Amino acid sequence: MKRLKSLMLLGVTIATLGLVTGCSGNSNNESSKDESQTRIVQSVKGEVEIPANPKRIVDISGSSEELALLGHTPVGTANVDSYETDKVPSYVQDKLGDAKVVGHSMMDTMDIEAILAAEPDLIIMAPRQEKIYDQLKEIAPVVMLEDRSNDWEAKLKDVAALFGQEEEAQKWLDNYYAKAEEIGKEIKEANGDQTYLTVLASSGQFMVFTEGGIGTVLKEDMKLPQPANMPEQDSITLPTVTMEGLTEIDADHIIVIATESDKADLKASTVWPQIRAVKEGNVTILDASPYFSQAYNPIGRELLLQSIKDEVVK
Structure with missing residues (x-):
């Protein structure tokens, strides 16, 4: 009887192991099938076959914030x-901090060895990096996006279209503009009908954000x-x-983005204190890092909204 019970127990154990192994095998097959699937997308270079669900994206186009926002955090970034x-900007360190820096997105070449070491299954690039296109194709499928360096919204929509996430991107945009x-x-309501000027201090002169960067956050988005x-x-x-x-x-309020050197120049200037907004105490000075480039990217742009309010409402 004892032997019979042992044989029955052994049979149940084998059957259970077979069931678990069978389930495990199906799971592996599903995973393998998912990884082997591809789809065709449009790029500047025409149609490109890419993984259906890329897991190791290297982005050198400057679209890493858009990728992270849509749930595709890159393993390599520029x-x-x-x-x-x-290093990546401080305001997005929590989202891109683990990504390997492989270059500067506004440059025409990158650290090819670092890209290779990242073992990407998809590379996203811009036309300004055209000269390394053939090299990158030897590493992984490459999608070249349009150059949208001065159109942050179009850039987000291009990245969303690459992954079929147009509705998700539009929902984010609608929420952003409402906010x-x-x-x-x-x-x-707090400051009345003041006018706002945003500038980048640069060696005694000022670059004016008339139709770009942080200027459009105030003018177009915040009205x-x-x-x-x-x-x-x-x-x-x-x-x-x-100066x-x-x-x-003659703005009512001036927002200046400046390095420590440029801040020192303003402090030493005899003309700067004579400007009306300065006299009235309506000047905001922001650090060049990270504020200069923040408005050109969606996560940074959203973070600017509260930062600007906190600075200009006294």
Whole structure:
């Protein structure tokens, strides 16, 4: 009887192991099948076959924030701080901190060896890196996106289209614009009908964010008025004015993005204290790192909304 019970127990054990092994085998087959699936996407170079669900993306196009926002955190990135180009911007460290920095997205070449070491299953690049396209194709499938360096919204939509996430991106955009407009209303209620000027200090001169960067956050998204005497911007290049030029623009509130050196120049200047907004205490000075490039990317842009309110509402 004891032997019979032992044989029965052995039979049940074998059957159970077979069931577990069978389930495990199906799971592995499903996983393997999923990894082997591909799809065709459009790129600047035409149709490209990419993994259906890429797991190890290297992005050198400058679209890493868009990828992270949509749930595709890259293993390699060229989204770096404009002033500390060996690291990702501090405001997105929690989302991109584990990604290997392989270059600067605005440059035409990258660290090919670092890209190779990242073992990517998909590489995303921009036309400005055209000269390394053939090298990258030897490593993994490559998608070349349009250059949207001055159109953050179009860049987000391009990345979303690559993964079939257009609705998700649009929902995020709708929420962002609603939040921006609401915070803009709160600023106007607190400060009245002030005009706002945003500039980048640069060796005694100022690059004016007329139609780019942080200037569009205030003007287009938050609906805050600009001064009447704004210099025109007819290309991606920001117009430059002298300190006397700031006086002519005559904004109620000036937001200055500056390095420590440029801050020291402002402090030493005899003209700067004579500008009306400075006299009235309506000046906000933000660190060049990370604020200069923050507005060109979606996560950074959203974070700017509350930062701007906190600074300009006294």
